[in-house]
Amino acid sequence: MAGREPIEAHEYDVVVIGAGGAGLRAAIEAAEQGARTALVCKSLLGKAHTVMAEGGAAAALGNVWPEDTWEVHFRDTMRGGKLLNNWKMAEIFAKEAPDRILELEEWGAVFDRTKDGLISQRDFGGHRYARLAHVADRTGLEIIRTLQYKLITLPVDVFMECTVTRLYTDGGRIAGAFGYRRDTGAFLVFAAKAVVLATGGFGKVWKYTSMSWESTGDGIALALDAGADLLDVEMVQFHPTGMIWPPGTRGILVTESVRGDGGVLRNTSGERFMFNYIPEFFKQETADTEAEADRWYEDKHHRRPPELLPRDEVTRAIFAEVKAGRGSPHGGVFLDIATRRSAEYIKRRLPSMHHQFMELAGVDITKDPMEVYPTCHYSMGGVRVDAETQETTVPGLFAAGELAAGLHGANRLGGNSLTDILVFGRRAGLYAAKLAQATTGTTALSTAQIDDAAAELLAPFAGGGGENPYTIQSELQETMQDHVGIYRDEAGMRDGLRRIEALQARARRVKVEGAREYNPGWHATRDLYSMLTVAEAVTRAAIERTETRGGHSRTDHPKADPGWGAVNLVVRKRDGAITLERAPIPSMPPALSALLEVK
């Protein structure tokens, strides 16, 4: 580089990274607390992965079933998570969820209504009562748009299409961030008193995923490199129903609302096979005949249909059914709502699904069944946070939303994510602003730090190895799909880890062509760094946890192990190497544990 290029520098109280629901809610809260706030995001505002959430946001509003309370929501969330959850987070979550949903209405959200004019609530897997506030099957869009239009009424500076590549600490606490503008390729530095990470999940590390391109785990890699602890990253949710045909659609989500609204899963001979897969843990609360299951939709005194077991259970069942040779023509199973509900009802309740299958697959779901197979959907694990404040183990660094660990334990219930981002996005913004208020001044990054970060970013332009970033990315996705997928075993994962390490070596020889202006090949090299970091962390943690629980299923350890049920698995990066440690789960106060009994 001839001379030093000028660098755009900013100083804020709070810098929020990521503009999905959690980041938007955090930025809104920080700004309302009076903090000078910036919001930095990889895409345009309003395009983040939250738009893809379909079914709804779970909150015990009690509008449809007055029996529903925070206690029941707490219980369902903990049991769905196989008790690996941070119970304090689950308690806060269940208690605050209704306020966060009602608040959206004050900001202009328009949910579907009950006959009494209140927010309607729909059934979903693992929830005792109809609990999900929804807008047809486009609830995520409604939430992100509401937050986006609330945000622009506040003095928040938005940095669209910017990628953060490094976080900086000073004396152990957060000091700022370095990144670049994707459109011009110019560098950016932020000095900040507090940073909130809200970059979402990392589903793009797998080949078949419901996630958008952005979900490359950037925040996980940033946090790990900044010295923060991760927790339970082996817990990855494969949603039971993704599209499977035609090939280009494979992985696109088919909302759980299809089952919540009466759809059932069938194998190639038309059998509702889920009745054969009811686990002991959920036997008491699950219907064992079709007649009882069908009555539940109208009368919650009956037991829930097995199609609405928590997602991990349904995913394992579909996997087993296909493996046993009872699958559909393209290697999935059938999801049938056409024979169960009227065309008018399906189009009103599931318009996006109707449109999606019609446009992309030429299937009319009011007439024919859908073909589905599990797709990578959500990461329960992530950055370890304090339940109240969402602060990570690095002072001044906060995390919220899918990126953060704890609330969902080993498996997330459908509908809990949209509420999670609201409850804990707000808390992260609130406590980041409070911390900023108590902090005097910021520390500017040194020239040496900036030069180092810039040189690292530009290295691929001069790369001599000639490796193609897109090729490495797709090989990584294949590796994770084959070796650390729905079912895992030690030998396969060890093989996977060797492949990941080889890909890491190749990624260091990656070559980028063209200029810095809006260069996706260059952007891909950054995504690749995050993805390889996450892949290694997940694989090492998955090898370590020798049991089957929630989003972590092992053929060589097919049962849950009570010993493992008592610990969270901590991942750290020290001197460039991943380390693992078991952290005992604190015991639950009797008042909370009493709520877990089946009622």
Add this chain to the structure above:
Amino acid sequence: MGAGELVRLRVWRGTRDGGEFKDYEVTATEGMVVLDALREAQAAQAPDLAIRWNCKAGKCGSCSAEINGRPRLTCMTRLEELPDEGPVTVAPMKTFPVIKDLVTDVSWNYEKAREIPPFAPGPKPPDGRRRMYQDDVERIQEFRKCIECFLCQDVCHVIRDHADNKPAFSGPRFLIHLANLDMHPWDTVDRTAFIKKQAGIGFCNITKCCTDVCPESIRLTDNAIIPLKERVVSQYYDPLLWLWRKLTGKAPKSTQ
């Protein structure tokens, strides 16, 4: 174009300083969409080809472009529905300045969004539980389906052919946003003057091009723009209301 056939893509490559169409060939697979084909070309032949996309499921509205001259989402346009003969031409949206290749600078839309007087509900009822009924919200739920792909903005000749109209016109996207706010049962703000002046609704001569390209099938013209035009007409061109405004200095919020 069926699976296994070679697809010829003719993609506009360039920057704000100019550019040209370049051809790429990819092999079609069953159900392939234009975005899949572009990404194939990007991965193997043109690593720096700039495309903006996120969800690849028609929900985020990022991948807008002009396919064979028509504004569309590249992720929802199947190759099979395009004519067999000739290449598939993909160009950036014409109404917005090019950044690079298929990526345009859509920041004008975000500026327009900030100008709009935000939602402001009245006080809560005594029991603290606000109510609205499905029949009352269904029409604004249609407008709230908008994924902000900006294809309606792209096709609208008011700004497509006359960039100098941009400061005085908000475009169909924000007219439906205004209709959404205006028809919300709890909202208390009168935006009629804004709709007339800053949003420039008078520019629209209801050619319905916006409705025609909307990937969400929102009936922008019939359900949002025409009712807003009627609102403006009744408040500004009704002689009795004109007199009322002159005498009192304010406009009553119309009933719906």
